[in-house]
Amino acid sequence: MITILLADDQALLRSTFRMLIDSCDDLTVVAEAANGEEAAALARRHRPDLVLMDIRMPVLDGLAATRLICSAPELTGTRVLILTTFETDEYVAHALEAGASGFLGKDVTPEALLAGIRTVVAGEALLSPAATRTLIDRFLSGPGSTGDRPRGSLAALTDREREITALAAHGLSNQEIAERLVVSPLTVRTHIHRAMTKVGARERTQLVVAAYQQGLVRVR
Template sequence: MIRVLLADDQALLRSTFRMLIDSEDDLTVVAEAANGEEAVDLTHQHHPDLVLMDIRMPLLDGLAATRRICAAPDLAGTRVLILTTFESDEHVAHALRAGASGFLGKDVTPAELLAGIRTVVDGEALLSPVATRVLVNRFLASPDGIGDLPRGLLPRLTDREREITGLAALGLSNQEIADRLVVSPLTVRTHVHRAMTKLGARDRAQLVVIAYQEGLVRAP
């Protein structure tokens, strides 16, 4: 069962999301937060698998709350999926920097939202074309780089892990990588997780960042 915490200052939206998520056999909402402070506190209390986080909230915004959650040692198993009204370059860049594993606009369909939750909990990044573009053009070009992510670890990867990491950094899904390399999606997933472990990446989003940082793939 995937346990989800909802963080949004609009009660109607939280109620809608709860009904949608609780209607699925493998998903359940464990708590709701109306502001960023509550989101952080309730995440520590419930240890959900995923926090569905709005950006604009009172007391503490969603980006600051995401940063606190992702930095907490006892919440290493919790992923954050940012859900907001609009995708701006600035918000995408800050969400990724804060440690978010995914970024969706609130105009997504119910099916896309549910699929996004499962994707992020499964360890894959959920990066739209906008987010990927920002990752390349703004995030990596910022003065302070990408923070404390490890460097110089690419030699630890096997040739296959390096190849698959590069394809993941180009935005390909596990299925797309499997189709290109004529292997099973499970094989791709295994290589991705091994690469994440060797590189110290929290999730697929950080793996993509490291691939660009280390020059495994080049920004266009």
């Protein structure tokens, strides 16, 4: 069973997401938070598999809450899926650095939301190629970027790890990378995890940030 914490200051949206999520046999909502401070506290209490996080909330915003959750040693198994609008939210690039695993627009279809939850919990980033380029472009051009950046060098990666990291940075899933390289998805996942370890990335999205930061992939 995949456990989920909902963090949004709009009660109606939380109720809608709860009804949708709880209608699935493999998903359940364990708690709801109306602001980022509550989200961080409830995450520590319930240790959910995933936090569905609004980026704009009172008391403590979703960005700060994401950083608290992703940096907590006891929450290494908890992933954060951000709800936002790609083109307008200037804080999304910073959420990448903070450890968020993916992004969805608030106008997402029910099917896409459920698929996105399962994708992120499975350990894959939820970033389309277009969204990746938009976010990384904003991140690279923004002054004074802060947050927990991957600190290792991509120079430590093997040729295969660099190749797979580049494909992941372009938004390909493990399955798509496996099909392109004619290997198994498990092999792809192993290479991704080894690359993350070498770079010091907690999440796949941080590995993507490192790929752009260090020039492995260029913004188009």
